[in-house]
Amino acid sequence: MTKKVKVIIIAIIVLFIISSFCILRNTDNNKRETNITSGLVLEKTENGKKPLIVLQTIEGEKDALKKISLIVDDKNQWNSIEKGKYYYVTFYEKTNGEKVLQEAQLNEMLGKMIYEKALVKDEENEDKAQENEEKKKYVAIYPSTDKLDTSELTELDKFNTDIDGDGKEEAIDLYTAAQRDSKGEIGWDDGQKWFLLVRDEDTEYVLFDEYVQLGTIKFWTCTSKDEYHILTLQDGSSVFKLCDYTYDKEKGSFIKKEIFNPEFLNVIYGSFIS
Ligand SMILES: [Ca+2]
Numbered sequence: 001m002t003k004k005v006k007v008i009i010i011a012i013i014v015l016f017i018i019s020s021f022c023i024l025r026n027t028d029n030n031k032r033e034t035n036i037t038s039g040l041v042l043e044k045t046e047n048g049k050k051p052l053i054v055l056q057t058i059e060g061e062k063d064a065l066k067k068i069s070l071i072v073d074d075k076n077q078w079n080s081i082e083k084g085k086y087y088y089v090t091f092y093e094k095t096n097g098e099k100v101l102q103e104a105q106l107n108e109m110l111g112k113m114i115y116e117k118a119l120v121k122d123e124e125n126e127d128k129a130q131e132n133e134e135k136k137k138y139v140a141i142y143p144s145t146d147k148l149d150t151s152e153l154t155e156l157d158k159f160n161t162d163i164d165g166d167g168k169e170e171a172i173d174l175y176t177a178a179q180r181d182s183k184g185e186i187g188w189d190d191g192q193k194w195f196l197l198v199r200d201e202d203t204e205y206v207l208f209d210e211y212v213q214l215g216t217i218k219f220w221t222c223t224s225k226d227e228y229h230i231l232t233l234q235d236g237s238s239v240f241k242l243c244d245y246t247y248d249k250e251k252g253s254f255i256k257k258e259i260f261n262p263e264f265l266n267v268i269y270g271s272f273i274s
Contacts, residue, residue, distance in 0.1 A: 034091070034102060035092065038107055038110060039068075039087065039089070040084070041084060041087060044083045050073075052070060052072060053069070053070050053072060053101070054068070054070075055067070055087070055089065070100065071099065086112065088104070088105040088107045088110070089102075137257055138256065138257055140248075140253045141207060143203045143252070144206055148209075150173070152177075153177060153195065154176050154178060156175065156176055158171060158172065158173050170198050170199060172221060173198075175196075191211055191213035193210070194208060194209075194212045196232060198254070207254060207256070212234060215239055217234050218232065219233075229245065229246055230254075237267055241260065241261040243257065243261075
């Protein structure tokens with residue numbers, strides 16, 4: 001074998017190895033799973049070592065908003081992608097978790113449709129949250145198992161009326177823990193416990209049992225159509241709370257509804273009649 005033939009054989013072997021490697025690599029590339037998604041380009045950055053785009057996509061049944069980062073290897077592709085636009089994209093994931101962009105196609109219309117849908121979902125979720133918040137304002141009050149000992153309390157007001165429509169009157173009683181002195185004057189502290197009870201011989205409901213700081217409680221009873229209402233107003237320098245208690249004949253309970261009780265309240269002025 002001449003030297004020339006040897007060189008040709010070695011060259012053929014080297015070529016064979018290189019082409020085999022290329023074929024194998026292509027096969028490997030073909031095996032890579034291509035993912036398809038669409039979304040809004042939120043960011044385009046070259047700050048890191050690799051140019052990448054951050055895409056906001058909508059995924060899953062719940063249409064959750066997600067962000068994915070895609071490395072853009074192709075220079076022309078990088079130049080053509082615009083921030084703030086919607087694209088259809090295909091990408092693959094490397095074993096190290098990096099996602100690499102393959103194709104990107106502008107798709108404004110579809111993007112907008114998807115995002116509008118997601119916004120509607122968001123609003124629906126907000127509505128549900130509001131509904132739950134509304135529900136929180138309703139509390140059912142059932143008869144107490146033990147009767148409250150009122151012997152040490154000061155009765156401030158009492159009114160008898162037939163709330164449940166059984167022909168017998170119930171008593172609505174307002175108490176405070178502050179005590180009267182020998183002259184009948186109440187020794188108000190900065191704060192004290194207040195109670196509002198509804199009771200007949202057998203049953204007692206505690207509508208109000210709270211410590212009231214620098215404030216008072218008033219109550220009203222009224223009817224509206226077939227409903228019986230007891231309204232309470234708690235006022236003070238940082239509270240102005242209006243509650244409505246309606247009697248539910250079927251369940252034998254009161255339903256308390258908080259009508260007005262703003263947060264972080266600072267009362268600036270309250271009128272008075274002189
Ligand atoms: Ca009654």
